[in-house]
Amino acid sequence: MKLVVRVKLLPTPDQAAALEMTLRSCNEAANWLSTEAFARQVTSRAGLQALAYADLRARGLSAQPALHVLRKVADAYTALKASVRVGNLGRPGSKRRARATSKPIMFRAGAAQPFDDRCLSWQMGATTVSIWTTGGRLKNIAFTGHPEQLKLLSRYRRGESDLLNRNGQWYLIATCEVPEAEENSRPGGFVGVDLGIVNIASTSTGRRHSGRHLNRRREQDRRLRAKLQRRGTKSAKRRLKRHAGREARRARDINHKISKCIVAEAQRTGRGIALEDLGGIRERARLKKPQRVTLHSWAFHQLGEFIAYKAKRAGVPVVSVNPACSSRECSRCHHIDKRNRLSQAVFACRFCGFVEHADLNASHNIASRGWWVWVCGARSVAPALTLVS
Template sequence: MKLVVRVKLLPTPEQAVALEATLRACNEAASWLSVRAFEGGWTSRAALQVLAYAELKARGLSAQPALHVLRKVADAYTGLRANLKAGNLGRRGSKRHGKATGKPVVFRPDAAQPFDDRCLSWQLGKRTVSIWTTSGRVKGLACTGQAGQLAVLTTYRQGESDLLCQGGRWYLLATCEIPEAALNAAPDGFVGVDLGIVNIATASTGIRYSGRRLNRRRDADRRLRARLQRKGGTKSAKRRAKRHAGKEARRALVYVDPAYTSQECSRCHHVDRRNRPSQAVFACQACGFVEHADLNSSHNIAARGWWTWVRGAESQAPALTLTA
C-alpha cells in the first residue's frame, strides 16, 4: 500500500530563496521543453532525452534534476493522451478538445518538482534534510511533522519525494510503501445486514438504523435526478448525472441473493408468505418463532453469507482409505 507523508520544511530566508529559484528554474525548463516536444511531436522519455538532455544541463540543471524534468514533461503528455482517449476533454472537433490539444502543456512556476535520493537526503533523527538547488547543496534544512508520520517515513520511505510550495509554505511529499497485513484465510463469522424502507439497515447483531440522514440524502438525489431528466438530455445534464451516479452503492464481503429472506424463518428455514403478518413482525407458521422482521432477515443474510463463503472452500476432512 502506498502512502504519501507530507513533511513541512522550515527554511531560513536564504534557504527559501534558493528553493524558490530552484523550483522556478525546473518549471521554466519544463515549459521550454514542452514547447519543443509539442512542435516536434516527440513526447516519449527516450525521445526527449535525446532531444534536450544536454540543453537542460546547459540551463543550470544537474544530471538528476534534468532527467526529472524530462520525465515530468513526458508524463504530462502521457496523461493528456489518456484523458483524450477516455473522453474527459470532449470529443474530437469540440472546443474543449481543441483547446487541450492546440497548445503545449505549460507548467506553473511553483509546480511540484520530484527529487530522488541522489539530490535529496533525510536526517530524520536531526529533523533536517539536505537538498540540491540551483545555487548548490542546501544542508541542515529543518523539517517537522507528526511523530507517527515521521516514524512511517523512517521505516517505509521509498522512491521520490516532491518539493512543493503552497501559500508561501514549503513541503516535501514523500512516498512510503507499506506492506499490507496478511488477511485471514477464512472469516470468524458474518454479520447479516437487511436493507429496508422503515429501517435503512438492520444487522444480525441486533442493531437497527433508521437512516434519517440517509433518507434525506436519497430524497435530494431523487430530486436532482428528476431535475436532470427534465433538462432533456443535454450534455451538462448527462455529465452531472454521471458524476452523481452510484453514490449510494455499498460494498459487501460476499454477495448474497436476498430473495425470500424476509419470508424465511432464521430458525427452521421454513419459507412462507404468511410468515409476515405485518411489515415489522415475523412469525413462523411452522415452528412458531417470532422476531422483528428485519432482524430475522439479517440472520438469514448472515447464514447465506457463510454458506456462500464455504461452498467453494477446500474440504478439511481426512480422506477415506478403503481396504480390501
C-alpha cells in the same frame, strides 16, 4: 503495499526563497520542454532526452534534476494520451477533448518536482533534510509530521520524494513500501457497512457514524462560498482562497477516522469487511436536488479506499457486494418490498413483522451477502485430480 507520507517542511526565510527559486526554475524548464515536445510531437522519455537534455543543463539544472524534468513532461503526455484513449475527456470532437489536446501541457510555478536520493537526503534523527537547489546544496531544513507517519518514513521509505508548495506551505511527499500483514483466510463472518447521507457509515455490529452535524457544517460552507463568489471583491477572493480546501480536508479527516474504527473492529473480532459496490451511483440515484448535492459531494469512494488499504495492512479481508435492494430486504426472512422501508430510519417487514433501524437492517444484508461472496470466491472450481494406475 505502497503508502504516501507527507511531511511539512519548516524552512527559514532564506531557505524558503531558495526552494521557491528551484521549484520555479524546474517548472519553467518543464513548460519550455512541454512546448517543444508539443510542437515537434516528441513525447517519449528517450526522444525528449535526445532533444533537450543539453538545453536543460544550459538552463542551470544539474544532471539528475534535468532528467526528472524530462520524465515529468513525458509522464504528463502519457497520462493525457491514456485519458483520451479511455474516453475520460469526452468523445472525439468534443470541446473538452479539443481544449486538452490542442495546446501544450503547462505546469504551475509551485507544481511538485520529484527528487531522488542523489538530490535529497533525509536525516531522520535530526528531523532535517538536505536538498539540491539551483543555488547549491541546501542543508538542515527542518521538517515535522505525525509521529506514526515519521516512523513509517524512517523504516519503509523507498524511491523518489516530491517537493511541493501549497498555499505558501512547503511539503515533501515520500513513498513507503510497507509489508502487508497475512490475510485472515478463515474470517468468522463479515462486518457489513451501509453507506448513506444521514449516517455516513452504519455497521452490522450496531455502530452508526452520523453525518447530521457534518452535513450542517457543509451546508454552511456552501452558503458562505456562494456568498463570497457573488460578491467578487478582492477581500472576498482572499477569503475564498484562505478557506479553499477546508471542506475536503474535513471530509478526509472524518473518512480516516471512520475507516480506522471499522477496520479495528473487524480485526478485533476476527471478521472481514463487506462494502457496497457503489460504482455508477451518481447515474443510478434518483433524488431531489438538495439530496443530490449532498450525495455527489461526499467522498464515498475515498472512504472505501481508506477502508481497503487499512484492512490490507491489518490482514482483514474485504469484499464488495451488490447493494441492490439491501435497504428494502428483510434481514430475517429476506422478503423484499418497497413498502418495508417506512421512513429514512425505520424498517418494518410486511411479511414477518421484523422491525429494525433501516441502516442497521441494510448493513446486516450486506454482511450476509459478503459472506456468500467470500464463500463462493474461496471455493475452488478446479477439477479434482484423478489418479490413474
